[in-house]
Amino acid sequence: DQQVKQNSPSLSVQEGRISILNCDYTNSMFDYFLWYKKYPAEGPTFLISISSIKDKNEDGRFTVFLNKSAKHLSLHIVPSQPGDSAVYFCAAEETSGSRLTFGEGTQLTVNP
Amino acid sequence: ETGVTQTPRHLVMGMTNKKSLKCEQHLGHNAMYWYKQSAKKPLELMFVYNFKEQTENNSVPSRFSPECPNSSHLFLHLHTLQPEDSALYLCASSQWDRSRGLAGLGIEQYFGPGTRLTVT
Secondary structure (H helix, E strand, O other): OOOEEOOOOEEEEEOOOOEEEEEEEOOOOEEEEEEEEEOOOOOOEEEEEEEOOOOEEEEOOEEEEEEOOOOEEEEEEOOOOHHHOEEEEEEEEEOOOOOOEEOOOEEEEEEO | OOOEEEEOOEEEEOOOOEEEEEEEEOOOOOEEEEEEEOOOOOOEEEEEEEOOEEEEEOOOOOOEEEEEEEOOEEEEEEEOOOHHHOEEEEEEEEOOOHHHHHHHOOOOOEEOOOEEEEEO
């Protein structure tokens, strides 16, 4: 039973346009959500996070939106740059837990 | 060295071999983790150490044996592995916030580059 799902294994966008990566979850106890970015031959690096008490968090070109009623979050990157090409993982944590639950990842390719 | 380092970066071993993966964090964190990433699958948490004590073992087979001698070092001892154990093994660390209790674990984990393990 996968509690965090990223249904799009890949996404391709043009440089300068918006990239939207989506993530759905099933566990209503999740209260903190994170996005990680992973380049080949490197470990995932933390990108941005959001608490369940918020519905939006913005950091430069990156914005994460949380829709608790739909159990859905998304990462917006605008404008997209070729250096953003990587695998993006969505992760979630519940208040009573001690672990991060990850999605399968989405490969983003930004074309020049 | 900065961040989280892992050695070796690549490892090929037979099913009867014994080997160890090493992780070291230079961030002053107090919690460390082992994850397994198989192709096309989410990262799977294997073990959690908080202040050198194992707080979670996510139903991992006994052929994987973790060791955390101090808050900066974490090992994963491997013996009699199976070909399906071939994967990328990632180490991570984080700063556990006591005020959040157990939920303090997991926030903003910092990952090493991983060890690509192939079992033949």
